[in-house]
Amino acid sequence: MKSSLPFFTTFWLLAPSLAIVILSLINVIKKETGDNE
Amino acid sequence: MSPEIITFIIYIGGMMGIGYYFYKQNESTSDYFLGDRSLNPYVTALSAQASDMSGWLLMGFPGAVYAGGFNAMWIGIGLAIGTYLNWQFVGQRLRRYTEVIDAITIADFFEKRFKDNSRVLRIVTGLVILVFFTIYVSSGLVAGGKLFESLLNIDYTIAVYFSVVIVGLYTVLGGYLAVSWTDFVQGGLMFIALIIVPITVITNFGGFAEVWRAVSSVNPDLLHAGKSVTFDIGADVQWISAGSGLSFIGLISLLGWGLGYFGMPHILVRFMGIKSAKQIPRSQFVAVTWVTISLIGAVLVGIVGIVVLEPLPDSEKVFLELLDKLFSPWVSGVFLAAVLAAIMSTIDSQLLVSSSALAEDLYTVFRRDAGQKELMWVSRGAVIVIILIGLIFALSGGSVLNIVSYAWAGLGASFGPAIIFSLFWKQTTKNGALAGIVTGGATVLIWKNVGVLAGTGLYEIIPAFALSVLAIYFVSAAGKDPTKQVVKEFETALKPLKNE
Numbered sequence: 001m002k003s004s005l006p007f008f009t010t011f012w013l014l015a016p017s018l019a020i021v022i023l024s025l026i027n028v029i030k031k032e033t034g035d036n037e
Numbered sequence: 038m039s040p041e042i043i044t045f046i047i048y049i050g051g052m053m054g055i056g057y058y059f060y061k062q063n064e065s066t067s068d069y070f071l072g073d074r075s076l077n078p079y080v081t082a083l084s085a086q087a088s089d090m091s092g093w094l095l096m097g098f099p100g101a102v103y104a105g106g107f108n109a110m111w112i113g114i115g116l117a118i119g120t121y122l123n124w125q126f127v128g129q130r131l132r133r134y135t136e137v138i139d140a141i142t143i144a145d146f147f148e149k150r151f152k153d154n155s156r157v158l159r160i161v162t163g164l165v166i167l168v169f170f171t172i173y174v175s176s177g178l179v180a181g182g183k184l185f186e187s188l189l190n191i192d193y194t195i196a197v198y199f200s201v202v203i204v205g206l207y208t209v210l211g212g213y214l215a216v217s218w219t220d221f222v223q224g225g226l227m228f229i230a231l232i233i234v235p236i237t238v239i240t241n242f243g244g245f246a247e248v249w250r251a252v253s254s255v256n257p258d259l260l261h262a263g264k265s266v267t268f269d270i271g272a273d274v275q276w277i278s279a280g281s282g283l284s285f286i287g288l289i290s291l292l293g294w295g296l297g298y299f300g301m302p303h304i305l306v307r308f309m310g311i312k313s314a315k316q317i318p319r320s321q322f323v324a325v326t327w328v329t330i331s332l333i334g335a336v337l338v339g340i341v342g343i344v345v346l347e348p349l350p351d352s353e354k355v356f357l358e359l360l361d362k363l364f365s366p367w368v369s370g371v372f373l374a375a376v377l378a379a380i381m382s383t384i385d386s387q388l389l390v391s392s393s394a395l396a397e398d399l400y401t402v403f404r405r406d407a408g409q410k411e412l413m414w415v416s417r418g419a420v421i422v423i424i425l426i427g428l429i430f431a432l433s434g435g436s437v438l439n440i441v442s443y444a445w446a447g448l449g450a451s452f453g454p455a456i457i458f459s460l461f462w463k464q465t466t467k468n469g470a471l472a473g474i475v476t477g478g479a480t481v482l483i484w485k486n487v488g489v490l491a492g493t494g495l496y497e498i499i500p501a502f503a504l505s506v507l508a509i510y511f512v513s514a515a516g517k518d519p520t521k522q523v524v525k526e527f528e529t530a531l532k533p534l535k536n537e
Contacts, residue, residue: 002253002260003246009107009262013336016114017329020121024325027125027318 041188044370045377049203052381055219076217078316082323084217084382085307087224089120089298090328091173091383092180094227094335095376097438100353102339104268106252106259106276108283109339111291113332119295120328124321127299130460132314134530141309142390143302143452144398150459151467152523156402158471163398165451165478166302170391171426173444177204177384178424178431180353184376187357197431203377204384205424217310220386223378228327230375231334234356238341238363251344259343268352275348290496294442297449297498299456300477302394303386315537353437392419442496443485450477450501458509463527469513477505 005013076084101109135141138149144162151158181200186193242248249260256276258264265279265287298304311320342355349358356376360369396416401407407415430440455473458465480501484490491497519527 002257003250005107005249006261009110009260012114012262013107013110013333017117017333020117020325021322021329024121024124024318024322028322031315031318 040366041370041373044367045188045374048371048374048377052219052222053206055222076310076312078311078320079323080217080221081307081311081316082320083224083327084220084386085304085320086120086324086327086331087220087227087378087382088307088386089301089304089383090227090331090379091177091441092184092376092380092437093176093441094331095230095338095356095379096180096183096353097436097441098332098335099339099342099355100351100436101438102336103342103349103355104266104352106256106264106266106343107262107336107340108265109291110262110332110336111283111288112294113336115292115295116298117295117325117329117332118292119298121321121325122295123298123304124317124324127305127456127460128308128317128321129314130530131305131308131456132311132317133534134460134526135309136534137526137530142393142397143305143456144394147455147459147470150523150526151465151470152520153467158467158474159398160402161471161474162452163394165447165474166394166398167391167423169444169447169451169478170303170387170394171423172430172440172447173387174384174391174423174427175430176437176440176444177380177387178427179435179440180380180437181377182431182434183351183354183437184357184373184380187354187361188373193434194432197428200380201424201428204381204388205421217307220382223375223382224327226371226375226378227382228331230372231331231338234359234364234372235334235337235341238345238359239337241363242341242345248341248344252340255343259340270348270350276343284494286493286495289499290494293496293499293502294445296453296502297445298453300449300452300454301445302448302452303383303390305452305456306386306390313537315533388420388423391423392416395419395423443481446485446496446498446501447478447481450481450498450505451475453477453502454505454509458506458513460530462513463519463524464513465509466513466516466519468516469509472512473505473509476508477501480504 098109098112101112134150135146138146140146140149144159144166147153147162148156148159153159178197178200181204182193182197185191185196185199189196239245239248242251252259256266256278258266258278259276264282266276267279268276308317311317338356338359342349342359346355346358346362349355357373360372364372393416396412396419400412400415451474454477455470458473459470481497484497484500
């Protein structure tokens with residue numbers, strides 16, 4: 001019996017989520033620093 | 038009276054209080070539908086997400102994961118990516134464009150974007166909204182029926198009537214500001230429930246490793262997102278692997294849910310209601326974080342249900358059964374209120390958009406000089422009519438997931454391509470948009486009802502969206518060039534507006 005998730009599942013569960021959160025954060029940072037210029 | 042019911046009553050009272058407070062503040066239809074474009078980025082973000090995620094998030098989706106394992110998570114991945122892309126590409130531009138041409142509904146946007154004096158675009162948009170939102174509203178009433186059936190131990194039919202009264206009352210009392218603020222609170226509650234419930238259950242079970250071990254002893258393929266498992270309550274072994282695994286058609290059908298976002302009027306109006314387009318990136322970050330964490334929480338709810346609960350006759354009740362089994366009645370009452378929050382926060386926004394379709398888009402065609410007060414009353418009457426038609430569908434029961442998927446495909450394929458083309462392609466014509474809306478909606482209806490097509494297993498949103506794109510492109514390409522005024526408005530909406 002497996003006591004860990006298959007790599008395939010873990011990767012696809014986390015990678016797209018992290019990617020879109022990070023991309024959104026970059027948008028905020030770009031916007032905020034752009035406003036201060 | 039049980040603690041669950043007391044918590045519920047406090048919760049419903051609170052929501053109605055907020056509804057009534059803002060009811061007193063509504064002065065015009067622009068207030069009622071858009072909150073006079075005065076919402077801050079956090080309220081916009083959470084209310085958009087709460088309107089988006091219905092009883093589907095706490096019932097339909099965990100139910101699909103419960104029955105099929107991690108394979109079902111692809112719907113969530115498609116939706117998370119769709120949410121991101123919608124905020125990224127549609128949000129800011131739609132907010133600016135609707136201000137430039139002074140539009141307060143999606144039909145209003147199409148009409149003014151294409152300078153359509155014939156009113157055909159407005160009427161067709163209003164009709165498509167009415168048809169698919171009535172189906173969508175019925176999914177909320179089915180979810181409400183299942184919730185009250187479990188909570189109050191009453192008959193499903195009575196439970197559906199009960200949810201009709203609660204949802205109808207507070208939407209009629211409220212309006213957009215009320216809906217936005219109650220949705221904000223409800224979005225917060227759903228988020229907390231989807232973090233605390235799975236974490237508590239997993240901790241009690243001895244940690245993730247123990248959960249995976251137990252799930253794998255039921256059927257190891259449940260843990261693999263590339264394998265396919267079917268659930269049959271009547272069989273000796275309930276979770277059985279489907280030999281072929283996840284097919285290409287299966288994968289794109291699940292991911293294809295994400296396409297729906299570009300055409301969801303109840304979510305798009307949230308973009309239009311934000312105070313300034315400049316605040317969109319901040320809302321986007323909050324919304325995307327909310328949606329990814331909530332979806333992962335919902336996946337975990339479905340997974341832990343497999344090992345903690347006895348096999349369920351209705352897999353969509355997995356969240357309700359977990360609460361009943363593992364939490365004290367007071368805590369369980371709060372989280373059950375989160376389920377009602379999910380249902381109400383979506384259904385109220387949808388009723389508001391449908392009633393605006395009827396009042397602003399259809400009624401004014403026949404009564405051009407209707408005053409603000411008259412329109413307010415027509416839209417409140419419309420809420421009642423739509424909810425009653427939704428009730429007729431809801432009484433026949435069914436799966437929340439299936440009903441939502443039908444409405445989701447209909448709206449997404451009708452309006453998604455038309456919205457994207459209107460915002461990004463100057464050459465799009467009125468006839469092109471009209472062809473896209475009709476082709477998208479009709480393809481969904483045909484695909485769903487013709488056995489050979491439905492039998493392919495391909496989610497109808499995919500062919501419908503593709504055909505709608507082709508229809509808009511070819512009809513527009515064959516039409517005339519846009520007028521100078523349309524070009525000027527299009528270009529003004531590309532850049533930050535003077536008042537930002």
